[in-house]
Structure formats: structure tokens, C-alpha cells
Amino acid sequence: MRTLLNVIWLVFAGVWLALGYVVAGIVCCILIITIPFGIASFRIAAYALWPFGRTVVRDPESGVLTAIGNVIWLVFAGLWLAIGHIVTAIPLFVSIIGIPLGIANLKMIPVSLLPLGARIVDADNQYYPSR
Template sequence: MRLLLNIIWLVFGGLWLALGYFLAGIICCILIVTIPFGIAAFRIGAYALWPFGSTVVSKPTAGVGSAIGNIVWFVVAGIWLAIGHIVTAIAMAITIIGIPLAIANLKLIPVSLMPLGKEIVDVDAASPRYL
């Protein structure tokens, strides 16, 4: 079922969403100072490409640097990405087939708001203590 949902997701928006995150990651890496944001954008892009079967967990080693970076990310990009995900989720939820896709879009909001100090792992590999 995950494979089918991922293929439908990929066709109906996941590819474009991932390409947008990858482009943002490239731009951030070119600017050197924003390389941590670029790495986070690549991580989110991979998650946006194939979201079913993956989940986001907090890294236990994340520290103050991640918190400060998340505040900067939230102000500069996070809030706008979250609004985009909400609008897209509403549009996807209009049809019955789109409801799982809308849920996946809503699942992307926490990591798009605060990506630093997070890790994307397979649902089966995720330890219950992280969920």
C-alpha cells in the first residue's frame, strides 16, 4: 500500500515539491553560510519525494545551535512552507483519493517549520521511544 501511495504522491505533486526543496538546498549550499539549511532542505526534499513509510524523529544530540537555526528558519522560510503545505492539503482533501495525500502533506509541516535537529527514518526502524 505504501508503494502505491508513494507513486500517486509522486505523480500528483511530490516530485515538484521535492524539486523545490532540492533547488532551495542547492542555493543554500552555494551561499556557504546557509549550508546547514541546505542540508535540511535536501533532507526534507527526500522526505517529500517518498513520504509514506517514513517518519520524523528528534535527534537526541540536537543542541542550542539547532534551536537558534530553527528560529531563523521559521522566520525566513518555515512559516511560508507550512502555509503552502496547508493550502495544498486542503486542495488535495477535496477528493476521497486525495485524503491520504493531504494527510502526508500535513505530515510535512512539522519538519518544514523546524527542520534542524530532526531525522527522517523508516517507520519500521523508528524506535517507539522516539514516536
């Protein structure tokens, strides 16, 4: 079932959302000081392509620099990407088959707003994996 949902997701929402994250990642990597944001953006782009069967887990050991970085991300990229998730979720909710896709889209908003200090893991292994 996960594979079927992922394929449908890829066609209707995944490619466009991943493209937005890739563009944000490229811009962040061009501006050398924001390379950590670019890496996080590329990681979320892969999650946006194939989200079913994976989940986001917060790092309990992330510190003050992660919080400051998340605030900077929120202002410059996170808000726009979250709006992209909302805009993509609305038409998905129109059809019955799109409702799970819309819900998955809304579940991605927290990681799009605050990507630093988050890991994307398999849903079967929701514990925080060792480094």
C-alpha cells in the same frame, strides 16, 4: 499499499514540494554560511518525494545551536514551505483518494518548520538510529 500511495503522491504533490525544497537548498548552499540548512532541505526534498513508510524522529541530543538554526530557518524558509504544504493539502482533501495524501502533507509541516535536529527514518524503525 505504501508503494501505491507513494506513486500517487509523487504525481499529485511530491514533485512540486520536492522542487520547493531543492530550490531552498540551492539558495542556502549558495550563501555559504547556510550550507547546513541546504543539506537539511535536500534531505527533506527526498522525504517529500517518497513519504509513505518513513517518519521524522527528533534528536534528543540537539542543542542550542540547533534551536537557533531552526529559528533562522523558520523565518527565511520554513514558513513559506509550510504554506506550500497547506496549499497542496487543500486540493488533495477534495477527493476521497486524496485524503491520505492530504494528511501526509500536513504531517510534513513540523519538519518543514524545524528541520534541524530531525532525522527521517523508516516507519518500521521509529527508534532513533545510532550515528
